[in-house]
Amino acid sequence: MSGWSSAAVTRKRPLPNPISTSTGPGGSNSPARSSARGGSGASTTYERMTSTGMSLGTRALMSPRGASQLHLRQREHEPSLTVLRRCYSLPAMSLYRHPEVYATLLSPEPDVFEHVLDWIDVYLDGPLESVMDPCCGPGTWLLPFAVRDLHVAGNDLLPQMVAECRRRLGEAAELTEGDMRSLAFETGPFDVVFNLHSSIGHLPDLSGAAAHLSSVRDHLRPDGLYFLGACVYDGALVEEDVHVLYESEPMYIPSGGMAAVRYESVRRDPVRSEETIRVQLLSRDVVECPESFEEEYVLKTFQRDVLRGLLEEVGGFDLLAVHAMEEDGHPDRGLQSNCGDVTLVLRKRP
Ligand SMILES: C[S@@+](CC[C@H](N)C(=O)[O-])C[C@H]1O[C@@H](n2cnc3c(N)ncnc32)[C@H](O)[C@@H]1O
Structure with missing residues (x-):
C-alpha cells in the first residue's frame, strides 16, 4: 500500500463515460x-x-511501438476458435488478462447507465426484455441489465473474460466463447445489442466488420437496436x-x-x-x-464514408442517430467526418 x-x-x-472522457482535478x-x-x-x-x-x-x-500490440493479423474469417486464437494473441501483460480489474475500473457509472436507458426509451419500439453484448468482456454492460431481471447474453473471444462474466452474472445468462463475426446464441433474437468502447476496432479488416454486423443483425429481433461504438477518423x-x-x-x-x-x-x-x-x-x-x-x-478506425458504405453493403439496418461520446450530454451529431468516438444507434429493419 x-x-x-x-x-x-x-x-x-x-x-x-468510461474510455471516452477524463476528469481533471x-x-x-x-x-x-x-x-x-x-x-x-x-x-x-x-x-x-x-x-x-x-x-x-x-x-x-x-x-x-507495436511490439506488444494485440496481434490481429489480416486473414479471412475462419470459424475455428483455435485458428482465431492463433491470430489474437494477447501481450504477456494486458488488462484483458485481469478481467476483475477491468470490470472494477471500467464498469459504467450509474448516471451513464441511466443515459443509455434514456436512449433505449427514445429509440426502441416495443418492450425491452433482452440484451446481448458480442464482446462482453467481464459483463460490464450486461450486469446492470441482469440486475433488472432482463435476459442477458454475452460472447467474448477470451475464456477468462467469459469466466469472469459468468461469475458476475450467474447461471441465468447465456454466455458463449467465440468470435464476434460468427455469433452463436441459443436464446434470442434480442431486443437490444451493445458493443461499446470501439470493440469492433479489434477486427482486422472491413470484411470482418461486415461479417460482425451481419451476425448481430441475425440475432436482433425486427425493430431491435444495435448500439455500436466506433471511432470515425478521416x-x-x-x-x-x-x-x-x-x-x-x-x-x-x-x-x-x-x-x-x-x-x-x-x-x-x-x-x-x-x-x-x-x-x-x-x-x-x-x-x-x-x-x-x-x-x-x-x-x-473508420472513415465516415467507408462506414456508411459498410452499413449499406451489409444492409438491414437504419441509422437512427450518432451520439458524440466526447461531448457532455452525448448529443446526436449525425455521422460527420472526423467525429471521433461515437455511438451509432442502428435499428434492424422489420
Ligand atoms: C474493450 S473490451 C469491451 C468489454 C465490454 N463490452 C465493455 O464494454 O466493457 C473488448 C472485448 O472484446 C473482446 N474481443 C476482441 N476481439 C474479439 C472478437 N473477435 N470476438 C469477440 N470478442 C472479442 C476482448 O476479449 C475484450 O473482452
Missing part, C-alpha cells in the same frame, strides 16, 4: 480529448499517484498528439488490493485506419497482477 495517497483512493469514479467532467489538447497543464490522478511514490517504471516495461495525416482518453481513480478490487488505469490515444493513422491505444495500469496487492505495466494495441 505504500505509495498510494489515501486521499486519492476512492470507490467511485466521477466519470460520465476536483472531478470535473470536461471531455478528456479537448482538455488534453488544450494543454491545461493540470496534473492528472495518474500523475498525482505516481508522484506520491507509485513508480510506473515505464522505460523498463516499454517495448518498441484525417489526412498521421497524428501523434498523445492524449488521455480515460483515467480512473484508484479503486478497490473486490478480491483484494487496488488498481488504477489510464488509456491514451498515442497515434492515429488515417491511411491504415488505425488508432494506437496505450494502456497503463498500476496496482497494489491484486492477486497475480503486476504492480505496473503498459501495453499498446491497435484499434481499427
Whole structure:
C-alpha cells in the first residue's frame, strides 16, 4: 500500500463515460480529448499517484511501438476458435488478462447507465426484455441489465473474460466463447445489442466488420437496436498528439488490493485506419497482477464514408442517430467526418 495517497483512493469514479472522457482535478467532467489538447497543464490522478511514490517504471516495461500490440493479423474469417486464437494473441501483460480489474475500473457509472436507458426509451419500439453484448468482456454492460431481471447474453473471444462474466452474472445468462463475426446464441433474437468502447476496432479488416454486423443483425429481433461504438477518423495525416482518453481513480478490487488505469490515444493513422491505444495500469496487492505495466494495441478506425458504405453493403439496418461520446450530454451529431468516438444507434429493419 505504500505509495498510494489515501486521499486519492476512492470507490467511485466521477466519470460520465468510461474510455471516452477524463476528469481533471476536483472531478470535473470536461471531455478528456479537448482538455488534453488544450494543454491545461493540470496534473492528472495518474500523475498525482505516481508522484506520491507509485513508480510506473515505464522505460523498463516499454517495448518498441507495436511490439506488444494485440496481434490481429489480416486473414479471412475462419470459424475455428483455435485458428482465431492463433491470430489474437494477447501481450504477456494486458488488462484483458485481469478481467476483475477491468470490470472494477471500467464498469459504467450509474448516471451513464441511466443515459443509455434514456436512449433505449427514445429509440426502441416495443418492450425491452433482452440484451446481448458480442464482446462482453467481464459483463460490464450486461450486469446492470441482469440486475433488472432482463435476459442477458454475452460472447467474448477470451475464456477468462467469459469466466469472469459468468461469475458476475450467474447461471441465468447465456454466455458463449467465440468470435464476434460468427455469433452463436441459443436464446434470442434480442431486443437490444451493445458493443461499446470501439470493440469492433479489434477486427482486422472491413470484411470482418461486415461479417460482425451481419451476425448481430441475425440475432436482433425486427425493430431491435444495435448500439455500436466506433471511432470515425478521416484525417489526412498521421497524428501523434498523445492524449488521455480515460483515467480512473484508484479503486478497490473486490478480491483484494487496488488498481488504477489510464488509456491514451498515442497515434492515429488515417491511411491504415488505425488508432494506437496505450494502456497503463498500476496496482497494489491484486492477486497475480503486476504492480505496473503498459501495453499498446491497435484499434481499427473508420472513415465516415467507408462506414456508411459498410452499413449499406451489409444492409438491414437504419441509422437512427450518432451520439458524440466526447461531448457532455452525448448529443446526436449525425455521422460527420472526423467525429471521433461515437455511438451509432442502428435499428434492424422489420
Ligand atoms: C474493450 S473490451 C469491451 C468489454 C465490454 N463490452 C465493455 O464494454 O466493457 C473488448 C472485448 O472484446 C473482446 N474481443 C476482441 N476481439 C474479439 C472478437 N473477435 N470476438 C469477440 N470478442 C472479442 C476482448 O476479449 C475484450 O473482452
